[in-house]
Amino acid sequence: MRRLAYADRRAELVDAAIRVIAREGLAGASTRAIVAEADMPLGAFHYVFGTRDELVTAVIDQITEQERLAAWIDAGPTDLEDVLVRGLEGYLRLLESDPTRELVLLDVAAHAVRHDPDAVQRQWATYRAGAESSLRYAAELADVRWTAPLDEIAWSFASALDGLTLTWLTGRDGEAARRHIRFLARSFAALAIPRSAQEAPDAH
Amino acid sequence: MRRLAYADRRAELVDAAIRVIAREGLAGASTRAIVAEADMPLGAFHYVFGTRDELVTAVIDQITEQERLAAWIDAGPTDLEDVLVRGLEGYLRLLESDPTRELVLLDVAAHAVRHDPDAVQRQWATYRAGAESSLRYAAELADVRWTAPLDEIAWSFASALDGLTLTWLTGRDGEAARRHIRFLARSFAALAIPRSAQEAPDAH
DNA sequence: GTCTATAATGGGATAGAC
DNA sequence: GTCTATCCCATTATAGAC
Numbered sequence: 247m248r249r250l251a252y253a254d255r256r257a258e259l260v261d262a263a264i265r266v267i268a269r270e271g272l273a274g275a276s277t278r279a280i281v282a283e284a285d286m287p288l289g290a291f292h293y294v295f296g297t298r299d300e301l302v303t304a305v306i307d308q309i310t311e312q313e314r315l316a317a318w319i320d321a322g323p324t325d326l327e328d329v330l331v332r333g334l335e336g337y338l339r340l341l342e343s344d345p346t347r348e349l350v351l352l353d354v355a356a357h358a359v360r361h362d363p364d365a366v367q368r369q370w371a372t373y374r375a376g377a378e379s380s381l382r383y384a385a386e387l388a389d390v391r392w393t394a395p396l397d398e399i400a401w402s403f404a405s406a407l408d409g410l411t412l413t414w415l416t417g418r419d420g421e422a423a424r425r426h427i428r429f430l431a432r433s434f435a436a437l438a439i440p441r442s443a444q445e446a447p448d449a450h
Numbered sequence: 451m452r453r454l455a456y457a458d459r460r461a462e463l464v465d466a467a468i469r470v471i472a473r474e475g476l477a478g479a480s481t482r483a484i485v486a487e488a489d490m491p492l493g494a495f496h497y498v499f500g501t502r503d504e505l506v507t508a509v510i511d512q513i514t515e516q517e518r519l520a521a522w523i524d525a526g527p528t529d530l531e532d533v534l535v536r537g538l539e540g541y542l543r544l545l546e547s548d549p550t551r552e553l554v555l556l557d558v559a560a561h562a563v564r565h566d567p568d569a570v571q572r573q574w575a576t577y578r579a580g581a582e583s584s585l586r587y588a589a590e591l592a593d594v595r596w597t598a599p600l601d602e603i604a605w606s607f608a609s610a611l612d613g614l615t616l617t618w619l620t621g622r623d624g625e626a627a628r629r630h631i632r633f634l635a636r637s638f639a640a641l642a643i644p645r646s647a648q649e650a651p652d653a654h
Numbered sequence: 655g656t657c658t659a660t661a662a663t664g665g666g667a668t669a670g671a672c
Numbered sequence: 673g674t675c676t677a678t679c680c681c682a683t684t685a686t687a688g689a690c
């Protein structure tokens with residue numbers, strides 16, 4: 247019964263690969279560099295993965311599982327705009343404290359858009375789903391109701407997060423990012439109304 | 451006087467490199483592939499560029515020069531929101547008609563964030579400057595005035611464009627993108643007031 | 655000056671020893 | 673089953689022929 251050991255190896259290789267990509271980028275993540283990081287012989291690689299591309303796909307799936315919007319600060323009920331600001335600032339702090347995490351994501355996504363479009367599509371769908379549940383929770387905290395279909399708002403929110411990430415990564419301007427966050431929070435908050443309110447009879 | 455021929459070669463190599471990256475990604479853009487695309491002998495490469503990284507930097511600079519927001523449709527004066535929608539939809543059409551252009555950008559940026567941060571910073575600064583002048587022009591068309599410093603709005607706008615691009619590239623959902631554009635236009639239009647109006651005495 | 659031919663390296667994959 | 677040693681290919685860069 248070496249099945250467990252096999253799964254362990256696979257997991258260790260994926261983790262090692264992510265560490266290498268974080269340090270050196272995807273281009274530097276050779277099979278040799280990865281097994282060195284995992285402290286395994288080279289043979290172990292092709293024992294677990296048929297090919298290098300297989301590993302990259304495994305890396306994508308692994309990254310996808312990690313939740314992007316981990317830390318919504320839920321200190322009591324408040325204004326929706328405040329909730330959104332705090333949530334987005336939590337994300338920005340995460341980004342600032344470990345940029346490599348999103349750097350890996352960017353690197354792998356740039357590769358996968360060409361070589362494994364399905365995996366990328368799954369990945370971004372997962373992000374949108376995460377955004378959706380976060381937004382649902384935020385509205386609950388603030389006791390408001392979204393005035394547009396939540397999946398559409400989530401698409402916009404996830405897109406805004408992509409933009410915030412990419413722009414910050416290319417410039418590392420925390421102040422500008424925080425100003426932008428306040429703008430985002432205001433813009434999204436405008437899509438909700440008090441839960442008790444009558445439906446506005448106009449629509450868009 | 452072969453100086454001109456030298457510059458021509460350089461330009462041709464950069465263009466060839468961009469075509470190869472568009473087709474195969476940065477990883478596939480080997481010196482050999484590039485000179486083959488340019489129909490030159492391999493020796494010509496190192497005659498012009500000392501190293502491959504030098505070429506990549508040249509590619510970044512070349513891409514940066516191309517304006518991102520080329521086509522603001524300026525058919526007469528209208529609502530700011532309409533102007534923004536038309537401008538963003540113009541960009542989206544451009545993106546849809548030639549996704550490889552932004553794909554190259556993404557690929558090169560992912561590489562350069564690690565290997566040439568200054569070049570990336572210059573690049574994104576250029577985008578922000580482009581956004582700034584586009585927004586200035588849009589306000590003129592709609593006869594409104596921005597209520598926040600234009601460079602801050604431009605930061606947000608460029609970031610929104612990054613997000614739109616990345617999210618579309620990963621999912622290719624044009625309908626969702628167009629819904630998102632309407633949301634963006636509404637959000638940014640909320641940052642402007644009629645040019646004649648008194649300054650609102652509250653500020654943020 | 656231009657390019658061919660080659661050196662030197664590092665890569666993915668595998669055959670076969672243990 | 674596990675890993676060492678090796679194959680073979682592609683790459684960057686260069687040395688030297690034209």
